[in-house]
Amino acid sequence: MNIGEAAAESGVSAKMIRHYEAIGLIRPADRGESRYRHFGAPDVHVLRFIKRARTLGFSIKDIGSLLGLWQGHRPSAEVKRLALAHIASLDAKIAEMRGMRDALGQLARDCHGDERPECPILEDLAGPRFDN
Amino acid sequence: MNIGEAAAESGVSAKMIRHYEAIGLIRPADRGESRYRHFGAPDVHVLRFIKRARTLGFSIKDIGSLLGLWQGHRPSAEVKRLALAHIASLDAKIAEMRGMRDALGQLARDCHGDERPECPILEDLAGPRFDN
DNA sequence: GATGGTGCTTCCCATGGTGGGAAGGTCAAG
């Protein structure tokens, strides 16, 4: 199977497959007669694993660890630790974004949204008025 | 006021001030006798505006628009439009991350987290088992 | 006035994950 088909099968773009190989996340693919990469079912399985992990927001670095655990001695404690750490960072980012959203929602709610220049959003951004 | 003091006053790093100047977000600062940039209170005010807008998650591009509206004819409708669009993208990202978090939370909850290799998290990542 | 330390200048590089595109080689079907 060539890279295009492996990409279609796994949902990982050919571009990304090459990238993952270049950074050492996956083993360098075998090359057939020519210089074309050659993929088998296990390779596609690995790519699907990566794809799913990316969908769950894991970093490439974490995915490297998860792949090692998956294919190695797999103590689930370690997997769980990675997952919980990732959940914590997701929670932190969600909280941060929700803070932004709520603040901005409040300001937008108070904004007329017409042709007048008065605008609570701009006033907030401009900070405390020194000039009156 | 030199760049270091402007940075301290505004909360924007000197590095970022130079960057904002380079990409045209702010006007090139006046240079004093030597080649040092020279900042006044209005410049710091603009930097604070940018800082606050970044804190609310606006992109540099959006901030450029907001700065123009702030210092121009300021129809609040336009400001509100930008804000609502940004809120929508925040909501989308929050929903996406919450999806990740919930899926992962579920998996982690079912994971023993001990020395055994059985792990719902790895099983999810590995996808449907073809081999049994 | 020399000296030293701090702060400024520009320039290049890195991050993370992904895509775009050019220039050239390869394969299979007609």
Add this chain to the structure above:
DNA sequence: CTTGACCTTCCCACCATGGGAAGCACCATC
């Protein structure tokens, strides 16, 4: 054998930010 689809490598871009090097400016202290 030609054509078109696919592969190869290599460089560049995004977005926002930080690190660091080499060199110049400034100020205080001796």
